[in-house]
Amino acid sequence: MNPKINNTVLFFSFLLAQMLISNFVDFGPMLFIAIYPLFIITLPTSISLVSVLLWGFAMGFSIDILYSGVAGMNTAAAVMLAFLREPVLMLFMRKGEVDSQIRPGMAEMGFSRFLVYSAISLLIFLVTFIFIESLSITYFIGNLPRLAVSFTVNMLLLLLLEFGIFYKNWR
Amino acid sequence: MAKRSPNLDRLYTLLLFIVLEIVALMMISNDSFFQQVKIGGVYMGIRGSFSKAGSEMKYFVNLKKVNEELNSENEALLAEIERYKRYVEITDTTDTTGTSFVPAAVDSVKPQFTYISAKIVSNGTNKKHNFIIIDKGRENGVEEDMGVVSPNGVVGVVSSVSDNYAYVISMLNVNQSVSAKIGKSGAFGPLIWDGKRADYALLTEIPQHIRFAVGDTVYTSGFSTLFPENIPIGTIRKSKIIKGTHHEIKVKLFEEFRTLKFVRVVENHDKNEIKGISNPDESKDK
Numbered sequence: 001m002n003p004k005i006n007n008t009v010l011f012f013s014f015l016l017a018q019m020l021i022s023n024f025v026d027f028g029p030m031l032f033i034a035i036y037p038l039f040i041i042t043l044p045t046s047i048s049l050v051s052v053l054l055w056g057f058a059m060g061f062s063i064d065i066l067y068s069g070v071a072g073m074n075t076a077a078a079v080m081l082a083f084l085r086e087p088v089l090m091l092f093m094r095k096g097e098v099d100s101q102i103r104p105g106m107a108e109m110g111f112s113r114f115l116v117y118s119a120i121s122l123l124i125f126l127v128t129f130i131f132i133e134s135l136s137i138t139y140f141i142g143n144l145p146r147l148a149v150s151f152t153v154n155m156l157l158l159l160l161l162e163f164g165i166f167y168k169n170w171r
Numbered sequence: 172m173a174k175r176s177p178n179l180d181r182l183y184t185l186l187l188f189i190v191l192e193i194v195a196l197m198m199i200s201n202d203s204f205f206q207q208v209k210i211g212g213v214y215m216g217i218r219g220s221f222s223k224a225g226s227e228m229k230y231f232v233n234l235k236k237v238n239e240e241l242n243s244e245n246e247a248l249l250a251e252i253e254r255y256k257r258y259v260e261i262t263d264t265t266d267t268t269g270t271s272f273v274p275a276a277v278d279s280v281k282p283q284f285t286y287i288s289a290k291i292v293s294n295g296t297n298k299k300h301n302f303i304i305i306d307k308g309r310e311n312g313v314e315e316d317m318g319v320v321s322p323n324g325v326v327g328v329v330s331s332v333s334d335n336y337a338y339v340i341s342m343l344n345v346n347q348s349v350s351a352k353i354g355k356s357g358a359f360g361p362l363i364w365d366g367k368r369a370d371y372a373l374l375t376e377i378p379q380h381i382r383f384a385v386g387d388t389v390y391t392s393g394f395s396t397l398f399p400e401n402i403p404i405g406t407i408r409k410s411k412i413i414k415g416t417h418h419e420i421k422v423k424l425f426e427e428f429r430t431l432k433f434v435r436v437v438e439n440h441d442k443n444e445i446k447g448i449s450n451p452d453e454s455k456d457k
Contacts, residue, residue, distance in 0.1 A: 029296070029369065057195075080192065133299050134345075
């Protein structure tokens, strides 16, 4: 499939899924469920950093606008994740893998490499999000339980999604 | 074609990153503008498809509870009417000489507060900044900075309005505070939400010498122009002393924000008058 069309389809699927989760799932304010970071961290390595930034911005912006909350928080976190994706990815990519059009997913990277890569990315995303949400360091320390809970649940969800939907189909 | 320097590329992406991040931060600081967008006509159309099914389903599941609530509210209102009837009768019978207090005709009395009932279109309880969208707007008389209440307590404050919808900052928003008092002693302080659980809030800045007991009811103080006095908000659960000077009291809210469906917007007719007294210079300017 044309990667551009593919990304667009994935973009809207993730957006729809995130909207449904945000509107129907409610575990209280301690748990912030976000599945769209998976879209940003598994964008193909062949596309430029500029496009990754723009995809991240588009995703965060759409979610902010379509969802009732303070506008801009998802955008800020998604752009941060998109910007830091490449340096993090560089830590885990083998020589030559970066230039080939691979999608940095579980099937391509292997379970353990993908686990660490996605964990670091998700942590960047959640730390940014929760930091911007409270806009101060003092609150931030009080928010550590929220970070821990959200990280654990989102990590599991992310791995399940990656394994269930993308692992087999992309092989 | 000459290849561009990779450093230049990096510079471009860094610039783009900074620009996008600034855009995001500007969105956060200009939130009122985006609230306006979010309740605008086109947006509500798109949004409706996402949230309507969910909210209708929740509504249907909770119909029984809604009915019970309405029923108990009706009963309370009936009781209050009876009380007033009785009051009028008493004042009439004592009126033998014509010098004592004669109550004015009911129609001519202008209440300080009137209510606009509204239905919740969209509600959230799973964030630190929760917002509610209600289906009454400027055309129905809703204005910015009006309080929103329900039979079980305080819901929030209107933040921005469009013609047919209003965006309400929920009580469950870490930036929101409501002036509240403890029923028995009358000690008052801001009631804030700490962002931890949807059914608890914190009553802060209560002086240390004030005595209260677990189970005491917390009411609105009526010191803000947003809410009438003595709306029950919740009961005291536990407290601790902060910095040796004041109590921080955990309040179990009566309100169940997850199942909330109908609310009333409070219209305070004396608002401008009160504001004029407290800020004479400002009101002159306006």
